[in-house]
Amino acid sequence: MDIIVKTSGEDFPSRIVQMFENVIHQGHGSLVLVFLIGIIFGGIIQYTRVDKFEKIAGFAMLKDTIVPKMLFLTVGLTSIGLYFMIEAGGAHYHIKPILWQGLIIGGTLFGIAMAILGKCPGTGPVSIAEGRIDVLVGAIGGLLGGLVFTLYYDDFFKPLMGESSGKLILTGFFPGNEHMVVLIFGVAVTLIALLIPKVEMFDEADLSRLPDDKRPDRK
């Protein structure tokens, strides 16, 4: 029996096959590597529990600071490492343009949504994978959002995003002092991560499974 792989059809299964084909041919890592990056990404988010409603909505209520501490630490460490990797030719810049209207309107909608849903597009799927049905409903809303954005992109959303003011990076404002700026930025952001006071909102549903002396809220 011959196995036929359709790569040009328009039905759902052949478009899924095309998704795999796109990744294989676009030169951004092998299929296995991209899948592995996903596993590690989801694994880190799950193992640190930052996908929880109590961590993200908890930060919105200023009752939990694990998410900003981890985010700032990630950015602080990566910024220094990445800059020198780029200098050495081991990586490239991938800068997004400054679209003032898009960033401000989009950031506002995103901030409201993140506080209410208690997830973002990276942590949401990890929550769905651990059985959170409310987040699955949020993802269906997200798919419809993606549909509306695609349908009205030319007529409404693209004009709403405004014109690009360029792809600027911080070091571009300090010619000649790039190394110093990178070090100051990286160290300052890392310090912010360390200095944000550690506050936590716990979830009784998780804590109740632990023995009394292991509960982090009773220490």
Added chain:
Amino acid sequence: MNRLPWWMGGILMSGLLLMTFSIFGADRPIGASTYVPYFAGLIFNLDPEKYTYLKEVKNAGSWEGIMLLGSLFGGFIVSVFLTKTFRLSLIPTGWKKYKNNSVLSRLLWSFFAGFIMIIGARLAGGCTSGHFMSGMSQMAISAMIFGTVVMIVLVVTGKLFYNTKED
């Protein structure tokens, strides 16, 4: 509830970002919101030749789509074997404490938030992963604008939306 401390998570996530950025890795940043319109195109069977946006996100959307499959798999395995937090649930404990006990309310708000979240992320051109982590790590000004707006709106919404005084 076994878990890694936040600093370990930061170090590991940083390592993953550097590996992904590296020319020996994927030579691109990590992003996690472009796959949504890409999947919307697949599920609602939109003609990729007809819609400008589907052409624009063809490569990034499929890359993130595969990453998402990995992320679902990684999240599931870790939740079952390491954190042991896998369970079906409709309403988070924090929502019950600071909002209400209504499943319908939680599901309707989730749906609404998911909808505006993706429109917001696509208007801005990125999300927590693409802008905040990958963009700020490159010291991109666009990411700093996005990060500032999101942090302010997040905290203001948190104050207005939840009854945080009932502690």
